Amino acid sequence: MKLDRPDILGWLKTEDPAPLFLMADAVRRKFVGNAVHLRGLIEISNHCVRSCAYCGLRAENTLRRYRLSTEEFFSCVRRIDSLGFGTVVIQAGEDYGITTEWMVSIIKRIKAETPLAVTLSLGERPYEDLAAWREAGADRYLLRFETSDAVLYRKIHPSLPSRTSDRLEILRRLKSLGYEVGSGVMVGIPGQDYRSLAEDILTFRSLDLDMIGVGPFLPHPDTPLGRGELHSSIPEDQQVPNSEIMVLKVIALSRLACPWANIPSTTALATLNPQNGYELGLTRGANVVMPNFTPGRYRSLYAIYPNKICLSEPDTGGSALNRIRSIGRTVGKGTGGRRTPDGTLSECGERR
Numbered sequence: 001m002k003l004d005r006p007d008i009l010g011w012l013k014t015e016d017p018a019p020l021f022l023m024a025d026a027v028r029r030k031f032v033g034n035a036v037h038l039r040g041l042i043e044i045s046n047h048c049v050r051s052c053a054y055c056g057l058r059a060e061n062t063l064r065r066y067r068l069s070t071e072e073f074f075s076c077v078r079r080i081d082s083l084g085f086g087t088v089v090i091q092a093g094e095d096y097g098i099t100t101e102w103m104v105s106i107i108k109r110i111k112a113e114t115p116l117a118v119t120l121s122l123g124e125r126p127y128e129d130l131a132a133w134r135e136a137g138a139d140r141y142l143l144r145f146e147t148s149d150a151v152l153y154r155k156i157h158p159s160l161p162s163r164t165s166d167r168l169e170i171l172r173r174l175k176s177l178g179y180e181v182g183s184g185v186m187v188g189i190p191g192q193d194y195r196s197l198a199e200d201i202l203t204f205r206s207l208d209l210d211m212i213g214v215g216p217f218l219p220h221p222d223t224p225l226g227r228g229e230l231h232s233s234i235p236e237d238q239q240v241p242n243s244e245i246m247v248l249k250v251i252a253l254s255r256l257a258c259p260w261a262n263i264p265s266t267t268a269l270a271t272l273n274p275q276n277g278y279e280l281g282l283t284r285g286a287n288v289v290m291p292n293f294t295p296g297r298y299r300s301l302y303a304i305y306p307n308k309i310c311l312s313e314p315d316t317g318g319s320a321l322n323r324i325r326s327i328g329r330t331v332g333k334g335t336g337g338r339r340t341p342d343g344t345l346s347e348c349g350e351r352r
């Protein structure tokens, strides 16, 4: 499909996105069908060594930090499996208390005891860790590049003293290790203009992403960006709004740019519109939902932004299923891995 920079810019700025939404929904149906894949999310730790200017878990913040025990973690895994989900997503801050070996043993045990695909979202870990976890059986890795504007990225995402942060390079390495690779951006970061957001979407395509996650930037009061401390150098009329409609446009354009990708309707979108944000994402290009299985007593501590809502257990099965059925879609069977252009599933294969 022809979708070049001017087309993307035009859609991002249009006041009539209805034709874009119809196209995205048709492309979604044609390439990935009516199934919505459920991924069970476990936020295994909220420790983080990074100082991202947007995130409530940044190292400087004093909040109660937790790391699940192996047994707490596996009781979540068993619930996800027993509900018939195909994938567990293991997410944390960049936490080196999650050792290479501990994660290897967790991945091996999930693979030995369940048919679940394993997705990791554990930050910018060294290559050796990513390789060891792939070797242990991990199938997918999520790492958003947040923005393709290098100057803005440096401002909001300071490197560790020991190494320069280069998420695009890590994404390429993940591909070469054989992971299915997911990335994405926040929409409406202060200082993000329309040109850079159009570039983000072109970057999704050039990276040939298997998964794309996008959501609105939501200001967290205990962060430099949330407090308005970082001053933007772009004209006001070029600033991308962090609005629901803008996120839906980016989801739709991501579907057109990457027709085969798995695209979630994200929690951040549903936080902006708790009533039907999930459904709107799913009818404008998305085909994945990620209900939260973090144990209740830790859930409020994983506050990357305020008022994060959750499609949550114990209503997980019910509420996610009802939302999916209410828009005439079906629940995906199997692990819901990327479908390749010849229609086959990639290697982690179908469940049952």
Ligand code: 5AD
Pocket: 054, 055, 056, 143, 144, 146, 185, 186, 215, 216, 217, 218, 219, 220, 268, 304, 305
């Ligand atoms: N608003 C919206 N999204 C955020 N994330 C982190 N902080 C925020 C925020 N304040 C997103 C980032 C990160 C993902 C795990 O959560 O895109 O990659």
